[in-house]
Amino acid sequence: MPAPLDLAPVTVTPSTGDLWRDAFRRQIERLYASPTLYRWSLANPLTRWVTRRRTERLFDLMAGFVHSQVLLGCVRLDLFRLLHQAPADLDTIARRVALPAPPLQRLLLSAVSLGLLEHRSQGRFGLGALGVPLATHPGIAQMIEHNQLLYEDMRDPLAFLQNAWQGRMAAYWPYAHDPQAAEHHAQDTFRRYTELMAASQGFVVQEILSSYPFAEHRCVLDVGAGKGRFASALARQVPHLRLQLFDLSPVLALAREAVGPELHDRLQFHPGSFLHDPLPAGADLITLVRVAHDHPDEVLRALLRKVHDALPLGGALLLAEPMAQPDGEPGAPSDAYFHFYLLAMGAGRLRTPDELRQLMEQAGFSHVELVPNAMPIHTRILIGRKSRCLPL
């Protein structure tokens, strides 16, 4: 059995504002529970849309598993690539995917209702707004296929909550619960997750590169570098930068194969585990991209201290990953996905920007701030500076 999971910190001393908010929410809850008010709000054209919207959202939650399986069905039939710039009618699609027309029509109509496909002239189906990225970014289809592991693990949600670390997702990510993973597992285990990460990293890389001025640095160390997709893109964008890649040795073997030969003299590979090995010196910026959330607080604290030690004064840490909505802000449904994904994976968790800021400050970083970026669902970005050395 793995070590006990961390708890997210909870604020226990309410402010006067919190007490007012509680009273307001109690009132709202009472109104939501009232059948009279429900009937009144539907009869009134000014309030009807609010009640409708709430009912539709609840229905969507109930039906969400069907939505994901419609999506998976379309991915497995390769419908998005098939219909990209080439709308087709039901019979043509049925012949191409070798399915009988009647059930296939249900799938296509469901995909239309979800915005994945849309009706075109002469009874044809084309891509809807949500289908286009699926045709043009293969990494999304790979993540959808991969999510089947989580879907199977969560089939019985209460059994999952008792034994989350025993599912197929946990086996997929060996380092998340085995500190000696690099010694205990076959190369194929590392290849599987490293390729998935590289395929799904495109949007994250784009967000980071367009949000932070890397040109002010000389040398960047990417810790948990995976196949080197971020480091390679950064090297191409900022030609004067030197890059160091640190990851478990089976993963860096894959990075060496993947990195373009034109970058080889600017990239250095440092195999090791940040649990047991020191980080290489020399970088004035260290990046942790989708690394912190895989690990419990104790491991993350030690890693952040190592990062701080490895930097010169004036150096910086850039931490990028999906982060939880801060308390008190309206919930983002993507948080539910990441909470369960990380639970199934091992011992890490989704943290708010504030929790990560505090962990960075405890490790010695100052001036820790969120760097605004356009698409927070892919990643949020924190930057912190090393402005003093910690006492030994």
Ligand SMILES: C[S@@+](CC[C@H](N)C(=O)[O-])C[C@H]1O[C@@H](n2cnc3c(N)ncnc32)[C@H](O)[C@@H]1O
């Ligand atoms: C979720 S992946 C993210 C990879 C890449 N940064 C990205 O965003 O696609 C986490 C990475 O951290 C690496 N990692 C996990 N534990 C590690 C450890 N103890 N030492 C070094 N790297 C580790 C994994 O091998 C993996 O490549």
